[in-house]
Amino acid sequence: MTTSRTSYVPPHLRNRPPSADPAPISHSGAAVGNGYLGYGGAPSAGFRSVGHRDGQIGGGGGAWNNRSNGWDRGMAREANPFGDDVDTDPGFGALENTGINFDAYDDIPVETSGINVPPPVNTFAEIDLGEALNLNIRRCKYTKPTPVQRYAIPISIGGRDLMACAQTGSGKTAAFCFPIISGIMKGGQSAASPARSPRIACPLALILAPTRELSIQIHEEAKKFAYQTGVRVVVAYGGAPVNMQLRELERGVHILVATPGRLVDLLERARVSLQMIRYLALDEADRMLDMGFEPQIRRIVQQMDMPPPGIRQTLLFSATFPKEIQRLATDFLSSYVFLAVGRVGSSTDLILQRVEYVHETDKRSHLMDLLHAQRASGDQGKQTLTLVFVETKKGADSLEHWLCFNGFPATTIHGDRTQQEREYALRSFKSGKTPILVATDVAARGLDIPHVAHVVNFDLPNDIDDYVHRIGRTGRAGKTGLATAFFNENNSSMAKPLAELMQEANQEVPAWLSHFAAQSSYGGRNRGGAGGRFGGRDFRRDPSANRGGMDMYGVGQMNGGYGGATNVASAWD
Numbered sequence: 001m002t003t004s005r006t007s008y009v010p011p012h013l014r015n016r017p018p019s020a021d022p023a024p025i026s027h028s029g030a031a032v033g034n035g036y037l038g039y040g041g042a043p044s045a046g047f048r049s050v051g052h053r054d055g056q057i058g059g060g061g062g063a064w065n066n067r068s069n070g071w072d073r074g075m076a077r078e079a080n081p082f083g084d085d086v087d088t089d090p091g092f093g094a095l096e097n098t099g100i101n102f103d104a105y106d107d108i109p110v111e112t113s114g115i116n117v118p119p120p121v122n123t124f125a126e127i128d129l130g131e132a133l134n135l136n137i138r139r140c141k142y143t144k145p146t147p148v149q150r151y152a153i154p155i156s157i158g159g160r161d162l163m164a165c166a167q168t169g170s171g172k173t174a175a176f177c178f179p180i181i182s183g184i185m186k187g188g189q190s191a192a193s194p195a196r197s198p199r200i201a202c203p204l205a206l207i208l209a210p211t212r213e214l215s216i217q218i219h220e221e222a223k224k225f226a227y228q229t230g231v232r233v234v235v236a237y238g239g240a241p242v243n244m245q246l247r248e249l250e251r252g253v254h255i256l257v258a259t260p261g262r263l264v265d266l267l268e269r270a271r272v273s274l275q276m277i278r279y280l281a282l283d284e285a286d287r288m289l290d291m292g293f294e295p296q297i298r299r300i301v302q303q304m305d306m307p308p309p310g311i312r313q314t315l316l317f318s319a320t321f322p323k324e325i326q327r328l329a330t331d332f333l334s335s336y337v338f339l340a341v342g343r344v345g346s347s348t349d350l351i352l353q354r355v356e357y358v359h360e361t362d363k364r365s366h367l368m369d370l371l372h373a374q375r376a377s378g379d380q381g382k383q384t385l386t387l388v389f390v391e392t393k394k395g396a397d398s399l400e401h402w403l404c405f406n407g408f409p410a411t412t413i414h415g416d417r418t419q420q421e422r423e424y425a426l427r428s429f430k431s432g433k434t435p436i437l438v439a440t441d442v443a444a445r446g447l448d449i450p451h452v453a454h455v456v457n458f459d460l461p462n463d464i465d466d467y468v469h470r471i472g473r474t475g476r477a478g479k480t481g482l483a484t485a486f487f488n489e490n491n492s493s494m495a496k497p498l499a500e501l502m503q504e505a506n507q508e509v510p511a512w513l514s515h516f517a518a519q520s521s522y523g524g525r526n527r528g529g530a531g532g533r534f535g536g537r538d539f540r541r542d543p544s545a546n547r548g549g550m551d552m553y554g555v556g557q558m559n560g561g562y563g564g565a566t567n568v569a570s571a572w573d
């Protein structure tokens with residue numbers, strides 16, 4: 001990225017007729033349609049105004065698409081993801097989300113950096129998200145935005161690219177879904193109609209996630225948010241029959257949620273085109289851009305037909321964002337805003353963290369002690385779930401058998417299980433039928449499972465970021481949780497980052513761990529950066545980022561289309 005980049009197109013210019021806008025994609029004139037090449041009715045069809053509540057969609061009247069491949073019929077049939085009486089508007093006042101301590105987030109420091117950062121809001125009502133989406137927000141019982149939502153939604157609605165880092169369980173999914181759904185509803189994101197083939201799906205938004213279960217979860221969430229808005233959300237992930245996913249795509253898609261591997265497959269089969277993409281969101285973005293996924297992501301984003309940065313809007317979200325990944329991510333962004341809620345990579349202090357010294361050979365009996373104590377305390381008769389992380393798939397299977405044998409119903413999720421088994425295991429865990437889930441890192445990121453009261457790191461990971469994500473499966477949405485880690489000499493390289501992380505989250509660090517930390521040299525990934533152990537901020541503020549003539553931060557020089565002076569607002573400074 002250079003300071004002279006001029007490709008950023010502000011939102012108000014994005015909808016100009018092609019003649020007035022030299023951008024390669026035309027965004028006007030044609031209907032939003034169904035996001036499906038060649039299934040178009042008349043270009044003027046536009047979205048149908050959705051019910052009498054929604055004043056947002058329409059702008060052209062008519063149906064979504066009067067030869068709409070059954071879309072309007074489909075909307076009437078749309079399953080109610082809330083399972084309540086959808087005609088009843090619950091109203092914000094009536095919906096205190098019991099058990100959620102919103103105030104827990106109120107004093108979290110927030111940093112934004114970039115040029116002309118749109119200001120945050122305090123309520124959803126302050127943002128023009130559209131009535132249909134607002135109704136769904138109320139149905140979700142979201143009474144007020146979480147900090148990441150307060151900042152990220154106005155930034156995204158303002159058309160800006162965003163790199164957002166906020167703690168686990170703090171509502172990032174809604175933070176990227178709301179602006180995308182609202183933007184599509186507003187109809188400004190109309191699709192041109194290249195009509196190359198009637199069998200190529202052309203989504204307007206792409207949300208990529210690293211695991212199948214996470215993509216399923218985001219799809220379920222997004223469907224709730226998009227209910228009765230006219231925005232259609234489809235999911236595509238590996239391990240499940242592709243034909244069913246193709247059929248769903250054929251029915252039309254505005255927002256495609258996908259795992260990278262399955263998406264590449266669909267692109268190679270020429271069943272999906274990315275040429276209409278207006279929004280690209282990477283959830284768990286640091287994971288998506290690390291060595292495992294980076295080539296696939298580059299392939300999807302840079303080597304297919306997706307519009308470039310500045311034409312599309314790119315939103316990157318995670319709880320952790322190592323500096324080297326931040327740097328790499330700039331390839332995908334244009335004049336972006338960096339947002340950090342809490343220190344980058346920090347854990348929330350809603351999680352009580354304990355580290356116990358346990359020899360390798362004692363781990364099973366120690367786990368048994370914990371589970372017995374948990375059972376005895378009973379947690380007021382409520383069903384509590386325990387998630388146990390282990391290093392290997394084999395280790396997961398063998399621990400599961402042992403737990404079951406000893407009277408603790410458990411199941412397991414890891415990469416050697418079939419997708420059907422994985423989904424069954426997750427359902428069985430969520431429902432409390434098997435209240436213990438033994439998992440590898442496949443369950444470490446993003447999964448939002450209510451009632452996970454305890455996360456046990458039976459085997460500690462080698463990277464502190466992985467630890468942050470793992471323990472983040474508890475202590476979500478303002479609720480408290482417990483995380484216990486078993487530590488021994490094999491984990492020496494984790495001593496220092498673990499002790500630092502715990503200290504930062506106001507946790508009690510055992511003296512023996514401090515001793516280990518003092519002795520060991522930190523062998524893990526270096527997260528250090530400007531102004532903090534954990535590189536807790538925008539890497540563009542690190543003087544080394546500007547070496548070699550690249551002015552990454554562009555102090556007063558970044559001309560990203562918004563112009564004006566650099567604006568850094570930081571509650572940490």
Ligand SMILES: Nc1ncnc2c1ncn2[C@@H]1O[C@H](COP(=O)(O)OP(=O)(O)OP(=O)(O)O)[C@@H](O)[C@H]1O
Pocket residue numbers: 097100141142143144145146149166167168169170171172173174318319445446447448472473476477
């Ligand atoms: N404004 C809100 N009010 C109440 N609950 C909310 C709000 N926003 C999100 N939630 C709930 O908070 C929980 C956590 O949200 P989400 O899964 O998006 O977290 P996240 O930040 O993506 O976490 P992770 O880093 O683990 O992926 C979900 O159950 C979600 O429904």
